[in-house]
Amino acid sequence: MTQFSDLTRLPDARGHFGPYGGRFVSETLSFALEELEKTYQSLRDDPDFQAEFDDDLAHYVGRPSPLYHAKRWSRQLGGAQIWLKREDLNHTGAHKVNNTIGQALLAKKSGKPRVIAETGAGQHGVATATVAARLGLKCDVYMGAEDVERQKLNVYRMHLLGARVIPVESGTRTLKDAMNEALRDWVTNVDDTFYIIGTVAGPHPYPMLVRDFNAVVGREARVQSLEQIGRLPDVLIACVGGGSNAMGLFYPFVEDDEVAMIGVEAGGDGVETGRHAAPLTANAPRGVLHGNRTYLMSDEGGQIADTHSVSAGLDYPGVGPEHALWKDVGRVRYVAANDSEVLEAFRELTHVEGIMPALESAHALAHAKMLASTLRPDQHIVVNLSGRGDKDIMTVAKIDGVEF
Amino acid sequence: MNRIDQRFAALREQGRTALIPYITAGDPAPSHTVGYMHALVEAGADIVELGVPFSDPLADGPVIQKACERALKHDTRLTHIFDMVREFRRRDSETPVVLMGYLNPIERLGYRQFSEQAQAAGVDGVLVVDMPPEEADELAPLFKEHRLQSIFLVAPTTSEARAATICAHGEGYLYYVSLKGVTGAATLDVEAVDRQLDVLRKSTDLPLCVGFGIRDGASAAAVGRVADGVIVGSALVSRIAEGAERPEAVADSLKAVLGEMRQALDA
Ligand SMILES: Cc1ncc(COP(=O)(O)O)c(C=O)c1O
Numbered sequence: 001m002t003q004f005s006d007l008t009r010l011p012d013a014r015g016h017f018g019p020y021g022g023r024f025v026s027e028t029l030s031f032a033l034e035e036l037e038k039t040y041q042s043l044r045d046d047p048d049f050q051a052e053f054d055d056d057l058a059h060y061v062g063r064p065s066p067l068y069h070a071k072r073w074s075r076q077l078g079g080a081q082i083w084l085k086r087e088d089l090n091h092t093g094a095h096k097v098n099n100t101i102g103q104a105l106l107a108k109k110s111g112k113p114r115v116i117a118e119t120g121a122g123q124h125g126v127a128t129a130t131v132a133a134r135l136g137l138k139c140d141v142y143m144g145a146e147d148v149e150r151q152k153l154n155v156y157r158m159h160l161l162g163a164r165v166i167p168v169e170s171g172t173r174t175l176k177d178a179m180n181e182a183l184r185d186w187v188t189n190v191d192d193t194f195y196i197i198g199t200v201a202g203p204h205p206y207p208m209l210v211r212d213f214n215a216v217v218g219r220e221a222r223v224q225s226l227e228q229i230g231r232l233p234d235v236l237i238a239c240v241g242g243g244s245n246a247m248g249l250f251y252p253f254v255e256d257d258e259v260a261m262i263g264v265e266a267g268g269d270g271v272e273t274g275r276h277a278a279p280l281t282a283n284a285p286r287g288v289l290h291g292n293r294t295y296l297m298s299d300e301g302g303q304i305a306d307t308h309s310v311s312a313g314l315d316y317p318g319v320g321p322e323h324a325l326w327k328d329v330g331r332v333r334y335v336a337a338n339d340s341e342v343l344e345a346f347r348e349l350t351h352v353e354g355i356m357p358a359l360e361s362a363h364a365l366a367h368a369k370m371l372a373s374t375l376r377p378d379q380h381i382v383v384n385l386s387g388r389g390d391k392d393i394m395t396v397a398k399i400d401g402v403e404f
Numbered sequence: 405m406n407r408i409d410q411r412f413a414a415l416r417e418q419g420r421t422a423l424i425p426y427i428t429a430g431d432p433a434p435s436h437t438v439g440y441m442h443a444l445v446e447a448g449a450d451i452v453e454l455g456v457p458f459s460d461p462l463a464d465g466p467v468i469q470k471a472c473e474r475a476l477k478h479d480t481r482l483t484h485i486f487d488m489v490r491e492f493r494r495r496d497s498e499t500p501v502v503l504m505g506y507l508n509p510i511e512r513l514g515y516r517q518f519s520e521q522a523q524a525a526g527v528d529g530v531l532v533v534d535m536p537p538e539e540a541d542e543l544a545p546l547f548k549e550h551r552l553q554s555i556f557l558v559a560p561t562t563s564e565a566r567a568a569t570i571c572a573h574g575e576g577y578l579y580y581v582s583l584k585g586v587t588g589a590a591t592l593d594v595e596a597v598d599r600q601l602d603v604l605r606k607s608t609d610l611p612l613c614v615g616f617g618i619r620d621g622a623s624a625a626a627v628g629r630v631a632d633g634v635i636v637g638s639a640l641v642s643r644i645a646e647g648a649e650r651p652e653a654v655a656d657s658l659k660a661v662l663g664e665m666r667q668a669l670d671a
Contacts, residue, residue: 012537024507024534026463027557028584030566170469183462188585190561196561226510288507288534289460302509303459 004331015204015298020321023203025291029265032190034365039106039207056101061091067224072322073352080369080375084385085221094123094132094387095217095245100127104131104344107194114138114193118146120175121313122154123387124198127164139163142182143175147312154391158229172306175316180292199242200320202207203291207320214248221382222252231379235260240386241313243320245386264363266309277307280334293323310339311359323324337366358387407528408553409499411450412611421669422633423448423639425662428455428471430480432648438491445499448666456485456505459644463533465588467638470645475577482513486525493526497650502529515543523550529576531555537573557581563637571608588638592617598630621668628669636668
């Protein structure tokens with residue numbers, strides 16, 4: 001028995017991960033969530049469903065994604081060996097599609113003709129628009145107006161895929177507000193609409209099913225590590241917004257006590273400045289938003305705090321409830337990378353390895369860079385390269401003062 | 405007996421329907437709220453629902469979202485709202501006051517502190533929109549201990565099994581959400597509401613009050629014929645929004661809207 005074996009038995013029947021998680025929603029949605037839970041429970045162990053999911057992942061997404069040894073960068077850093085789990089090579093360019101493929105299958109089984117999604121960086125929106133196009137489902141994507149501005153390329157991609165992108169002007173005009181609006185839409189159209197949530201947050205059963213659909217990342221990485229490294233890695237590193245790519249990589253390793261895990265949140269201008277999106281690192285108080293209890297950035301009156309990050313996909317005041325528990329029990333260490341460190345890592349990987357990472361993924365790279373130089377060359381770090389950076393070229397160009 | 409139960413007992417005796425207005429505390433500024441509450445009572449309110457503003461009001465449409473924004477510009481917090489209720493109680497010791505809002509501000513203040521301070525201020529019931537009975541096992545006993553009634557929502561999508569659970573936990577009255585949607589939507593189907601209330605009556609003796617989509621005397625009267633109470637929010641809050649430049653004049657406007665409903669219900 002390993003130290004953390006009981007962590008794989010969660011959530012409990014009510015969707016709780018210790019004190020976190022749950023189903024804090026207004027009554028209208030309770031029924032839809034109970035139905036979704038039943039549908040998922042009946043399908044998760046159904047071999048036909050699993051076969052269909054695996055087949056889509058292989059032939060539509062292009063899995064398995066490679067585990068790439070970044071030899072040149074490792075040598076330059078002069079420490080541990082860095083391996084990149086290449087989720088950027090998936091169809092649509094990020095890990096997000098693993099989950100949307102899974103939820104689209106659930107949507108198909110439920111017979112609902114319309115899907116909705118919230119999106120920050122636009123990657124989840126693109127992945128949802130993609131599966132909707134393929135299944136002939138109507139698709140509406142909610143996106144904060146600020147993110148519509150900073151992720152224009154993905155907005156147009158979604159249009160081309162036949163989805164409608166609805167800019168959200170309320171609140172802070174970012175991911176949290178997009179999720180508010182998607183939930184309001186769902187309450188109104190619950191009879192004919194399936195809500196595809198893009199991260200391991202939201203009310204039960206979403207954190208569980210998004211985790212399960214993304215766990216393919218960690219299962220592959222485990223096998224690939226044994227084959228290519230000859231043993232399990234010493235450290236896993238992934239960025240954490242809501243936490244789906246980190247959960248996907250970490251979950252299949254959770255009982256491997258010898259594998260350390262580090263989740264990297266968005267440090268923004270620096271956690272000490274208060275201008276960040278790092279609820280775990282900053283030890284934000286416990287709170288309830290979007291259907292679950294978690295670490296949540298809020299002011300003393302309980303109002304949700306403004307967040308700041310160069311990366312739209314991490315610009316979120318909460319975090320998936322399972323991560324909250326993993327912090328408390330000490331299974332994963334959560335740290336933050338600041339915007340400036342992130343941009344440096346973005347440029348460095350692009351130059352040294354010819355791989356342009358998403359700004360979200362660059363958070364994980366920034367920490368890997370720091371850590372690698374403190375380790376020995378016979379130690380191995382696997383970093384989840386959760387997505388490709390094409391969508392961020394405009395953001396980086398703007399920082400460089402370049403106009404098109 | 406709790407003020408809410410007392411009020412419904414009296415209404416039942418008189419054969420009248422409860423009229424329950426909602427306004428957001430601190431909208432457009434904290435100094436106006438108590439005056440508005442008194443105005444609502446003068447116009448015939450039986451219970452006053454006082455909204456606790458929240459930055460992310462998921463169950464609310466644009467009208468109440470904007471009310472929250474106006475109130476939060478003045479940093480209206482629970483502690484200020486308790487002060488408002490305390491001040492209201494100086495002139496009105498009879499009208500029940502129900503706080504309605506989202507869980508996070510309560511969670512941040514602390515469940516016990518919230519319960520103690522709410523009771524001390526003179527609050528009678530609490531409706532936490534995003535806390536179904538399944539998630540209430542920590543808070544509900546504290547509410548009981550502090551004589552705060554737990555008011556729960558029932559929706560058109562609520563199954564009979566869930567309705568039974570909710571009825572078993574509910575106190576004061578049940579808040580039946582008349583439609584699938586957010587507050588301020590306008591597609592109320594009275595016949596459908598009537599059918600649902602009939603089902604609910606089989607599992608509870610609690611008064612059944614209907615909210616969402618009631619905007620004038622006619623819709624209030626129609627719902628009043630099938631329900632024990634009607635709840636009106638956005639129709640009042642939009643008057644506050646229209647009068648935000650001259651908030652002193654709003655009290656009369658609130659009285660006019662609510663008074664029309666009172667008349668329609670009593671006719
Ligand atoms: C490439 C990429 N990585 C990471 C994230 C953050 O999400 P999560 O923490 O759920 O993996 C996003 C979200 O948009 C993303 O696009």
